[in-house]
Every structure is written in C-alpha cells, then in structure tokens.
Amino acid sequence: MLDILLEPLSIMFMSIGTIIISPIYWFYILFGSFIGILFGAIPGLTGTTAVIILLPMTFFLPLNLSLIFLLSIFKGGMFGGAIASILLGIPGSPGAVATAFDGYPLGQEGKGGKAIKVALFASMQGDTMCSIFTVLAAPFVAVLVLYISSPEIFLIIIATLLFIGVLTTPYKNESLVSSISKAIIAGVGGIMVTLIGMDPIFGTYRFCFGNYRLTGGLDLIPVFLGLFGLSQVLTILAGTKDVNNLKKIHLPKPKKPSDAKLSLKEYLFCQRVIRLGSLIGGLFGIIPGIGCNAAGLVSHAQGRRIARDKKNYGKGVIEGVAVCESANSAVYGTNLLPLVTLGIPGSAEAAVLIGAFLMHGLQIGPLFIKNEPEIVYSMFGGMLVINLAILFVGIIALPIFIKAISLPKNILFPIIGILIFVGTFVSQHNFFNFWVVIVFGIIGYLMDKFGFSVPAFCIGFVLGHYAETGYNHTLIITHKNFLELFSRPVFLVVLAIVIMMMVLMKGINTKQDKLKEE
Amino acid sequence: MFLGILSIIFCIMFLILIPYQVSNISQKYGISPQNFPYILGCVVLVCSIILVVDSFRNKEQNRKIKIEIFSENEKPRLLKYIVTFLLLPVLMERLGFFVGIIIILLILLLISGVREKITLIITISMTVIAIYSIIKFAQINLVGGILF
Numbered sequence: 001m002l003d004i005l006l007e008p009l010s011i012m013f014m015s016i017g018t019i020i021i022s023p024i025y026w027f028y029i030l031f032g033s034f035i036g037i038l039f040g041a042i043p044g045l046t047g048t049t050a051v052i053i054l055l056p057m058t059f060f061l062p063l064n065l066s067l068i069f070l071l072s073i074f075k076g077g078m079f080g081g082a083i084a085s086i087l088l089g090i091p092g093s094p095g096a097v098a099t100a101f102d103g104y105p106l107g108q109e110g111k112g113g114k115a116i117k118v119a120l121f122a123s124m125q126g127d128t129m130c131s132i133f134t135v136l137a138a139p140f141v142a143v144l145v146l147y148i149s150s151p152e153i154f155l156i157i158i159a160t161l162l163f164i165g166v167l168t169t170p171y172k173n174e175s176l177v178s179s180i181s182k183a184i185i186a187g188v189g190g191i192m193v194t195l196i197g198m199d200p201i202f203g204t205y206r207f208c209f210g211n212y213r214l215t216g217g218l219d220l221i222p223v224f225l226g227l228f229g230l231s232q233v234l235t236i237l238a239g240t241k242d243v244n245n246l247k248k249i250h251l252p253k254p255k256k257p258s259d260a261k262l263s264l265k266e267y268l269f270c271q272r273v274i275r276l277g278s279l280i281g282g283l284f285g286i287i288p289g290i291g292c293n294a295a296g297l298v299s300h301a302q303g304r305r306i307a308r309d310k311k312n313y314g315k316g317v318i319e320g321v322a323v324c325e326s327a328n329s330a331v332y333g334t335n336l337l338p339l340v341t342l343g344i345p346g347s348a349e350a351a352v353l354i355g356a357f358l359m360h361g362l363q364i365g366p367l368f369i370k371n372e373p374e375i376v377y378s379m380f381g382g383m384l385v386i387n388l389a390i391l392f393v394g395i396i397a398l399p400i401f402i403k404a405i406s407l408p409k410n411i412l413f414p415i416i417g418i419l420i421f422v423g424t425f426v427s428q429h430n431f432f433n434f435w436v437v438i439v440f441g442i443i444g445y446l447m448d449k450f451g452f453s454v455p456a457f458c459i460g461f462v463l464g465h466y467a468e469t470g471y472n473h474t475l476i477i478t479h480k481n482f483l484e485l486f487s488r489p490v491f492l493v494v495l496a497i498v499i500m501m502m503v504l505m506k507g508i509n510t511k512q513d514k515l516k517e518e
Numbered sequence: 519m520f521l522g523i524l525s526i527i528f529c530i531m532f533l534i535l536i537p538y539q540v541s542n543i544s545q546k547y548g549i550s551p552q553n554f555p556y557i558l559g560c561v562v563l564v565c566s567i568i569l570v571v572d573s574f575r576n577k578e579q580n581r582k583i584k585i586e587i588f589s590e591n592e593k594p595r596l597l598k599y600i601v602t603f604l605l606l607p608v609l610m611e612r613l614g615f616f617v618g619i620i621i622i623l624l625i626l627l628l629i630s631g632v633r634e635k636i637t638l639i640i641t642i643s644m645t646v647i648a649i650y651s652i653i654k655f656a657q658i659n660l661v662g663g664i665l666f
Contacts, residue, residue, distance in 0.1 A: 057652060178572045181565040185525060188561050192532070195555055199540075202551040206540040230603070237630060238596035239589060411637065414626035415645050417599075418619055421606055422649050425615075434607035442600065449587050450521055468554050475549050 004139045008377045012135060015378030019068070019385050028065055029386055032072030033393040039073075040080020041401045043090045044236045044409065045416070047077010051352050052228045053416070055359070056221055056423040063360045063375060068382035070356055074349055075127060075386050078292070078329050079394060082119035083401050086321070087112050095292030095328035098300040102313070102320025109316060110252045113260030113398075118318045119325040120394040121267055124387045126278040126326030130333025131383045133282055138376070141341040142369040151477060151485050152494045153342070153366070154470030157463050159498040160288040160344055161187035163505055164456040174451065186452040190460020191467055193218060200465050201472050213432045220355045222424050222433040223461060226440025227454055228348070229420040234445045236413050262318075270322035273303045277323040281330025284508075287501055288338050288346035288459075292328035294508055299327035333383070340369050340376050343466065348455035351462045365466070519577075522569030529563040598629050616646060 019025040039050035051073045058066035081093025086103035099119060106115040164183050174182075196207045197217025208214040254260040277299040284295040300314075303323035307313045313320055331347075338344045343364035345351035357364050362372065369376050424433045447454050460467075478484040485491045536559065540552045602625050610618035623642050632638060 175572055175576055178569055178576075181568045181572070182521075185562050185565045185569075188558050188565075192555075192558050192562075195540075195558070199551050202541075204541040204543070204551055206551070206555070207535070209539070234596060234599055237626075238592055238599050410630035410632055411627065411641050414623055414630055415641065417603065417626060418606075418623050418645060419649070421603075422619070422652065425610075426652070431607045431611055434610075438600070438603055441603070445596070471554055471557070472549055475553070480548065 004143065005136065008135070008139045008373060008380075011374055011377040012381040015064070015374075015381035016385060018378075019382055025065065025068065025382075025385075026389075028061075028069040029072045029382075029389045030393055032069045033076040033386065033390045034397060036073035036076020036078075037080035037083070037390070037394060037397070037401055038076075038404050040077035040092045041083040041404050042407060042412070043084045043088065043092055043405070044232065044413070046093045047074050047080065048228055048349050048352060049232055049416075050077060051349070052221075052224050053419050053423050055224070055352065055355055056426045058356065059359055059426070063362070064378050064382075066360070067353075067356060067375070067379050068386065070353065071379065071383060072386045072389060074353075075329070075332060075383075076390055076393070078127075078332055079120055079123045079325070079390060080401065081328075082123065082321070082325055083116055084405055086115045086119065087402065087405060093292075095296050095331070096324070097293055098296035098324040099321055099328075101300060101324075102316055102318070103324075105316030106318070106321065108252055109259075110254040111259045111316075112252070112402075113254060114258075114262050114266070115318060115321050116398065117262035117395070118267070118270060118321050120391060121262070122270065122274045122277065122322035122326040123329040124391050125274055126281055126328075126330035127333050128384060128387045129275075129278045130282040130285060130330040131380065131387070134334050134337050135377070135380045138337060138340060138369060138380070141337060145341050145366045146370070147490050148366060148494065149477075149490075150470045150473030151488065151491055154467060154474050155491065155494055155498060156288075156342060156344055157467045157470060159501070160346075160459060160463070161456065162502065163288055164453060164459065179451070182451055183453045183456050186447065186454070186456040187460040189452075190457040190462075191464040193223070193461050194464025194468070200469055218436060219433060220358055220462070222436040223440050224352060224355055224458065225420050225424055226437040226442075227444035227458060228352075229423075230417065230437055230441025231444025231448060231454070233413050233417040233420070234441060235448060236409060237417075238445075266318060269308060270319050272306055272308070273319045273323035274326040276303060276306060277326030278330045281327035282334045284327075285331040285334030285346065286337055287505070288344050292331040292347075295327040295331045296324040298508060299323050336380075336383075339364070342366055343368060345459055345462055348458050351455070351458045354462050519570055519573040522566050522573060525562060525566035525569060529559055529566055533559040533563070595629075599626070602626055602629065616650070619649065620646060 019029070035050050035054070036047045039045045040047050051070050054073065055070065058069055061069065077093060078095060081091055081096035082099045082103065084090050084092030085096040085100040086107045089100050089104035089107075091097045091100055103115045103119065106112065161184060164187060194217065196214050198205055198215065205215055277295075280299040280302060281292070281295040284292075284298075300320060300323055303319065304310065304313050307317070307319045307323075309317045309319060332349070335346045335350050336353075338346050339350045339353065343354075343366065345354055354364055362368070362375070420437060421434060424437050425431075444454050444457075447457065474482070474485070533556065536552055536555050540555055542550050542552050602622060605625075606618055606622045609621055613621070620642055623645060624638065627638055627641060632641070
C-alpha cells in the first residue's frame with residue numbers, strides 16, 4: 001500500500017524543493033496570488049475571470065509553471081471574494097455568499113481587518129488540509145479508475161450534468177423542475193457546440209456551414225473568454241444603471257487597534273469550526289458540480305451547532321467567517337481529484353484548468369495520472385506552496401486590496417474588455433476568434449439573464465468529445481443494447497454511487513434553499 | 519414560456535439541420551455519425567417541452583410576480599457596447615492593433631461616462647503600455663497596419 005504512495009510523494013517533495021529554490025516560480029506564485037486576490041476582491045470580477053484573461057498568456061510558459069501560476073490565481077480569487085463580502089456585504093465570488101452573514105456585521109463594527117485575517121487563515125488551513133487529502137487519495141483513486149471504461153465514463157458525464165441540474169437554485173420565481181430543465185439544456189448546449197468541426201470517431205466534418213475556419217472546431221480559450229469574461233463585462237457595463245456606483249463606499253474604521261488584529265487565542269478559538277468547514281468543503285469538492293457556494297452555506301448552518309459563541313452566531317462572530325472560508329477553500333483542494341483521476345471537471349474553475357492542459361497538448365482522462373505523474377504531483381506540491389504565498393500576499397498587500405474595491409468600474413471594465421480581446425489574439429493570432437468571443441459573450445450574458453447555468457454550459461463544452469466518444473463506444477460494446485450494461489459489475493457499482501450522490505445532493509439542495517430563505 | 523418556445527424552435531431547427539450538416543456515409547459497427555447529434559437534440563427538445571408545460575402550470579403565480587429581467591435602458595446600453603466590441607476586429611485589421619485598441623477603449627470609456635480628459639489620457643496610455651509590455655514579453659508578432 002505504501003508503494004503506491006511512495007512515487008507520488010517523492011515527486012511532490014522534489015517539486016516543492018524545486019519551487020522553493022526557484023525565483024521564477026516564486027515570482028509567478030506571488031504575482032498570481034496578488035492578481036487572484038485582487039480580482040476576487042473586486043465585486044463583479046472573480047478569480048475565474050482572471051484565469052481566463054491570463055490563460056492565453058501562459059501559453060509561452062512551461063506547463064508546470066503555467067499550472068502553478070493559474071492555481072495561485074484561483075486560490076487567491078477564492079480568498080479575495082471574502083474581502084468584498086466582509087467590507088461591502090457583496091460576495092466577491094460565488095463561494096463567499098455565506099461569508100457575508102457574519103463577515104459584513106463584523107465589517108460594519110469596524111472589525112473588518114480581524115474578519116479578513118480570520119478568513120485568510122481559515123481559508124488557507126482548509127485548503128491545505130484538503131490538498132493533503134487529495135495528494136494521499138489520488139494515487140489510490142487512480143488505481144481504481146483503471147477498472148472503468150467508456151460506459152462508466154459516459155455515465156459519470158451524464159451524472160455530472162444532472163448533478164448541476166439538481167443543485168441549481170430556482171431562478172427568480174421559477175419552479176425547481178424548470179431550473180433543472182434549464183441546467184440540462186445548458187449542459188447539453190455546451191456539448192452541442194463541440195459538434196462543430198470533425199467527428200472524433202468517424203472523421204467527418206459537421207456543422208461547418210462551408211466555413212473552413214470551423215473545420216477544426218471551436219477553440220476552448222475564445223469560448224471561455226466570451227462566456228466568463230466578456231459576458232461579465234457586458235453584465236456590469238450594460239446592466240448597471242450607474243456603473244460607478246461603488247465609488248463612494250464608506251468603510252467603517254476600527255474603534256480600537258485590536259479590532260484590526262487577529263490574536264492566536266482568537267484563531268485557536270475557531271479551530272473547531274475550521275475543521276468542520278474543511279470536512280464539509282472537502283466532501284463537496286469530490287462530488288462534481290456542487291461547488292463552493294453550497295459548501296459555504298451548508299457549513300455555516302452546521303457550524304452553528306458546534307460554535308462556541310452560539311448566541312451571536314450569524315450576527316457577526318469570527319467563527320461564522322472561519323467556517324465558511326475554510327469550507328469554500330477546501331472545495332478547491334479536493335475539486336482536483338475527479339479532474340486528474342477521471343478527467344471530469346467538478347466546477348467551472350476546474351473546466352478552465354482543463355483548458356490549460358489542452359492548450360499544452362495534454363489529454364485529460366482516466367489514464368492522465370498514470371501517464372503524467374510528474375505534472376499532477378508537482379501541481380499538488382505547488383498547491384501547498386501557493387497557500388503559504390497567499391498568506392504572505394494577503395497580509396502584506398491587504399490595504400491595496402481594500403482600496404481596489406473602490407476602483408471606478410466605468411474605467412476598470414472597459415480595460416478588462418480590451419484585455420479579453422488581446423488575450424484572444426495572443427493565444428491564436430487570428431481575428432476569427434474575436435467573433436467567437438463576441439458571440440459567446442452575448443450567449444453568456446443572455447444565459448445569465450434568463451437563468452441558464454453558464455458553468456454547466458462550460459462543463460458540457462469541455463466534456464463534449466468525451467461524452468460523444470463514450471456514447472459511441474458504449475453502443476459498440478453493448479451491440480446497441482444498453483441493458484447489457486447491467487451485466488457489468490463496475491457499471492453497477494458506479495451507478496449505485498451516482499444514485500447515492502444524487503440523493504445526497506437533493507438533500508443538500510433542499511437545505512441550501514432553506515438557508516437562502518432564512 | 520417564451521424561453522421554452524424559443525428552445526423548441528431551436529431544437530427543431532437543429533434536428534432539421536442534422537441530415538444536411540452531418541454525413542451519414544461512414545458508418546462503423548452499424549452506428550451512424552448522426553446518432554449522437556439526434557440524441558442531444560431530443561434531450562433539449564424534451565427539456566424545452568418541460569419548460570413550456572411547467573410555465574403553463576405556474577401561469578397564475580408568474581402573473582402575480584412581475585420580474586424585470588433587463589434594467590432600465592439596459593438594452594440600448596448593451597447594444598452600444600456590443601457594436602463597439604464588434605468594431606474592434608474590423609479596426610484592428612484595417613488600422614492596426616494599437617490604433618484599434620486606442621479608438622475602441624476611448625469609445626468604451628466615453629459610453630461608460632468617463633468625461634475627464636486627463637482620466638481618458640492616463641487610462642488609455644497605461645493600458646497601451648501594459649498591452650505592449652505583454653506583447654513584447656510574449657514575443658508576439660502583430661498584424662500590420664498604419665501603426666504597428
């Protein structure tokens with residue numbers, strides 16, 4: 001059993017050593033953490049947006065460096081979301097919704113500095129705990145996934161899209177049935193887009209409409225830049241009546257010096273809820289589709305049971321901030337497990353990371369961890385170093401991030417809009433992709449307006465070819481008789497796990513809705 | 519309901535397009551390249567029908583709660599931004615990379631309500647310098663034009 005762990009751990013420790021002694025790695029990790037926190041802190045922007053914009057620029061970097069850079073932006077973005085939640089009551093990222101419950105009242109009392117520091121330490125502790133779990137679990141999961149083949153992969157892809165559907169919160173006054181239908185339409189819509197270009201099995205061209213530029217299919221980067229980047233820019237610029245309304249923010253000042261500081265005693269006081277948050281977040285991260293929003297909300301509700309200050313919980317205690325932040329960051333730690341072992345992105349962020357792998361010519365799938373152990377385990381090693389870097393950047397540059405919240409949006413977002421197009425050009429050197437960005441920017445904007453899940457669309461887009469290949473292989477294996485699948489023990493085991501998860505998710509969804517209503 | 523009907527129309531168009539856009543010649547093991555697209559079309563069609571039926575069922579409730587999807591003047595604002603972004607590739611191809619960026623950024627800033635000349639100059643020049651640094655750092659060849 002130890003043999004399985006020996007090689008991965010040796011690779012990981014070697015990579016940690018390489019990173020620590022290499023100034024170039026430090027530069028990119030610190031820069032990535034800074035950019036991530038900055039984007040996370042500004043409402044309307046997320047770490048994902050930063051990764052999407054910077055993804056094309058990483059084309060020129062070595063793969064390891066580029067992955068560690070992107071991961072540091074993601075992780076930075078996750079923590080950055082808490083800054084806006086605490087100081088403005090507006091979640092900077094979807095995962096920081098629950099952070100505002102206790103964080104905002106603390107910020108209004110002038111204890112914003114203390115709350116942000118709790119969020120930072122809890123976030124890093126949760127992430128580190130779950131990253132270590134991922135490192136230890138990945139080699140074993142990688143051995144298990146070798147037993148699964150196309151039908152099981154196809155089942156997991158379908159399940160992932162259904163998970164997103166089940167977990168979708170009803171849009172405005174819509175019923176749950178409509179919301180699930182919309183999420184499925186979005187996911188399948190993403191798969192439909194991958195039909196453009198060459199058929200992966202038959203080698204024929206389809207949906208090219210006589211345009212030779214479409215024969216290679218649509219590139220992932222311009223599609224993602226449109227869906228996550230341009231749509232966000234359009235939402236803020238066109239959707240806000242007064243684009244610059246956040247310019248006049250008043251941030252309460254600390255009443256006494258200790259309000260801005262976090263003592264060791266206070267941090268140890270939160271340990272119980274941090275461990276709970278990490279556990280919930282870690283579990284939620286493994287299951288594709290749940291995401292950090294649900295992890296934050298559920299952990300906040302569960303945290304009340306074991307919090308030391310039950311009376312004020314939810315009204316402005318540091319335990320409420322710590323539990324949410326440890327949970328939403330822990331999601332990122334284990335979210336990589338289905339990605340590297342199965343090739344299934346559990347979230348939109350993981351889907352973007354697949355973009356980085358594809359950009360460097362790597363194919364994600366069940367054999368990925370077996371074929372590319374150096375890349376996977378050095379990425380895991382990098383994750384641990386990144387957490388330290390975020391702690392450092394978070395403390396040193398906190399005043400800059402607080403100032404960044406008040407940046408005028410009517411100046412910031414046009415610049416981001418231009419950077420999106422520059423990123424498109426940098427990665428592909430052609431103007432055709434500009435049109436792709438614009439089209440998908442409009443699609444993303446409208447999807448968001450009408451309650452269709454953009455992450456589901458992205459995951460569908462990333463998994464499209466796998467789904468098609470899995471479907472066709474399943475037809476071949478079963479001689480077009482799907483009932484034959486039930487004679488496969490592995491398929492039955494995967495099916496049972498999927499059904500169990502679906503039931504679990506239904507429970508989570510109900511709980512999440514109740515919490516939101518409260 | 520509008521969304522459901524729109525999705526149904528899209529699905530029907532998609533299903534009609536399949537025989538014209540996906541060749542059925544090369545079949546392997548009795549499986550056609552059209553199978554998967556048809557399956558996808560049918561899944562979306564079923565979900566769209568569910569959307570329509572569900573909105574019929576909740577018609578009364580929906581009538582009571584009127585929800586504004588677009589805010590005041592959002593559509594004209596959106597149109598302005600989209601047209602501006604559409605101009606970017608055209609200007610870049612004809613006038614050059616940086617000229618295109620400068621003109622479009624200026625238009626975007628003006629549409630967004632930035633009026634102070636000094637803010638405009640500083641924002642545009644800083645953005646151009648940042649982009650130029652990225653381009654140089656990444657050693658990218660730009661398209662030819664009047665400038666660059």
